[in-house]
Amino acid sequence: MNHGQQSGEAKHEDDPALTEFLASLMDYTPTIPDDLVEHYLAKSGFQCPDVRLIRLVAVATQKFVADVASDALQHCKARPAPVVKDKKQQKDKRLILTMEDLSKALREYGVNVKHPEYFADSPSTGIDPATREE
Amino acid sequence: MVLHVMLGELVSLNMSNGVGEGGRSQSRESHGKRELFQGNDFAYVLARMAVAQICENVEVNVSQKGVRFSAFQESALDTLTGVAVQYIQSIGKSAQFYANVAGRVEGNSLDIVQALTDLGSGSGVSDVECCLGDSGIVKDVIRYTGEAEEVPFVYALPRFPINKEKRGAPSFSEVGAEPPYEHIPVWLPAFPETNVGTIEGNGPSLPSIQHSFNGGGLEVLKSPKSARNSTQGEEEMEGNPFLAAPLRFVENEVSPVVRLLELSNEVVGISHVSDKHTSNNNSHIPVLEASTPCDDINNKNKLSESEDGKKKGGARPQQTLLCFKIGTLKRPSCLAIKGSVQGRRWFQEGEVKREKKSETEENGERFDLANLGPDVVI
Numbered sequence: 001m002n003h004g005q006q007s008g009e010a011k012h013e014d015d016p017a018l019t020e021f022l023a024s025l026m027d028y029t030p031t032i033p034d035d036l037v038e039h040y041l042a043k044s045g046f047q048c049p050d051v052r053l054i055r056l057v058a059v060a061t062q063k064f065v066a067d068v069a070s071d072a073l074q075h076c077k078a079r080p081a082p083v084v085k086d087k088k089q090q091k092d093k094r095l096i097l098t099m100e101d102l103s104k105a106l107r108e109y110g111v112n113v114k115h116p117e118y119f120a121d122s123p124s125t126g127i128d129p130a131t132r133e134e
Numbered sequence: 135m136v137l138h139v140m141l142g143e144l145v146s147l148n149m150s151n152g153v154g155e156g157g158r159s160q161s162r163e164s165h166g167k168r169e170l171f172q173g174n175d176f177a178y179v180l181a182r183m184a185v186a187q188i189c190e191n192v193e194v195n196v197s198q199k200g201v202r203f204s205a206f207q208e209s210a211l212d213t214l215t216g217v218a219v220q221y222i223q224s225i226g227k228s229a230q231f232y233a234n235v236a237g238r239v240e241g242n243s244l245d246i247v248q249a250l251t252d253l254g255s256g257s258g259v260s261d262v263e264c265c266l267g268d269s270g271i272v273k274d275v276i277r278y279t280g281e282a283e284e285v286p287f288v289y290a291l292p293r294f295p296i297n298k299e300k301r302g303a304p305s306f307s308e309v310g311a312e313p314p315y316e317h318i319p320v321w322l323p324a325f326p327e328t329n330v331g332t333i334e335g336n337g338p339s340l341p342s343i344q345h346s347f348n349g350g351g352l353e354v355l356k357s358p359k360s361a362r363n364s365t366q367g368e369e370e371m372e373g374n375p376f377l378a379a380p381l382r383f384v385e386n387e388v389s390p391v392v393r394l395l396e397l398s399n400e401v402v403g404i405s406h407v408s409d410k411h412t413s414n415n416n417s418h419i420p421v422l423e424a425s426t427p428c429d430d431i432n433n434k435n436k437l438s439e440s441e442d443g444k445k446k447g448g449a450r451p452q453q454t455l456l457c458f459k460i461g462t463l464k465r466p467s468c469l470a471i472k473g474s475v476q477g478r479r480w481f482q483e484g485e486v487k488r489e490k491k492s493e494t495e496e497n498g499e500r501f502d503l504a505n506l507g508p509d510v511v512i
Contacts (some may be wrong), residue, residue, distance in 0.1 A: 031184050036177060042226075
């Protein structure tokens with residue numbers, strides 16, 4: 001197969017995409033600062049003197065977070081709007097990043113986040129208010 | 135410390151910057167909780183702000199009108215930050231792993247791309263024969279940088295983690311002192327100063343104490359105290375028992391060994407047990423004497439208060455009321471405890487009569503033994 005024969009050479013030929021990208025990374029400033037990324041990478045054992053690699057990781061993480069956030073935003077928008085009495089209020093819906101939307105979005109990325117529904121700080125928490133003894 | 139000041143500023147700025155109204159009310163109460171379980175606070179706060187910035191700029195185009203997040207739930211933001219931090223760390227771990235497998239110490243761009251592919255971030259299918267530079271993840275990232283708006287981080291960061299330069303102990307030549315012995319070269323660190331006379335006073339300067347290891351026993355005694363005096367802001371040092379000054383090396387009064395003859399006489403007088411039992415316990419009584427009896431017995435004997443639990447000097451004549459016996463008694467030991475009705479059932483009927491007889495003998499003194507508590511074996 002040409003693909004197989006070229007694999008040894010293709011690695012050198014198709015790399016320019018990556019190298020060009022790495023070169024262009026110096027112009028792009030990722031939102032996550034370099035020091036922070038370098039700190040966490042060093043914490044897990046990855047050491048590299050090259051700044052471009054740090055930026056590559058930063059951009060990849062930024063992309064990941066943005067993807068998760070956009071999925072959560074879509075979940076949030078997809079939820080039916082609550083019943084409003086004023087028609088003027090209906091279009092101005094304030095979108096809030098909630099744990100529900102976030103857990104749904106993260107599930108597609110393989111991260112299971114289960115948020116407890118209530119904080120049990122008293123024995124009567126979570127009980128139906130009608131049956132709660134007071 | 136500069137780091138803490140910056141942290142305080144950043145946290146307060148964070149609260150007012152990207153977090154919406156829903157999060158603000160929760161922020162004050164959960165702030166304390168968050169500080170407890172997040173190990174690296176400064177880095178975590180920075181990561182949180184960066185993630186908040188990213189989320190702020192996420193836009194979903196719905197019918198040509200960009201819709202964005204206007205607020206965050208605080209716990210959601212924390213969760214997302216935790217996930218992002220774990221993401222970075224797993225990239226680092228996998229990339230380092232690939233570099234090590236290839237026999238390298240430092241990571242490569244291809245290692246990172248491989249790590250990203252392993253995490254499943256790329257949309258394309260990873261092919262074995264396909265070049266890594268061609269993989270889906272690289273294309274995705276390139277596309278992302280082209281599309282997304284460039285938002286730099288809000289604050290200018292100092293270089294962190296801040297490394298304090300550790301000043302080593304000055305050598306003999308630097309101090310200008312002569313080494314006391316011939317075999318010690320001049321370039322070695324100088325000995326710390328030992329002031330035997332001034333224990334209470336400040337004595338030598340604080341840095342010399344801090345930087346010198348234990349050159350003498352007294353240095354250990356001084357350093358927590360002087361450190362405590364100097365850093366008054368650190369409240370935890372004052373209350374920390376492990377950092378308290380150790381006990382002085384002074385001769386403590388210890389109760390002398392009670393002679394066995396005295397004790398055995400008292401024992402015979404009180405418990406009405408035959409002598410042969412006491413003779414078995416010669417080896418045990420001193421051991422039990424050393425272990426202080428429980429507090430209610432002390433109170434009952436009306437001993438004077440012993441401060442700090444130290445042993446009092448002199449004999450304790452009032453304590454002979456006690457009789458601990460661990461020995462080879464013919465009857466089972468659990469029967470001696472009053473009220474152990476269940477114990478009686480365990481034994482044959484022939485022994486029960488004998489036990490009752492011996493119990494009546496000791497009824498007069500029963501109150502002493504019963505008050506010892508269930509964990510005393512008699």
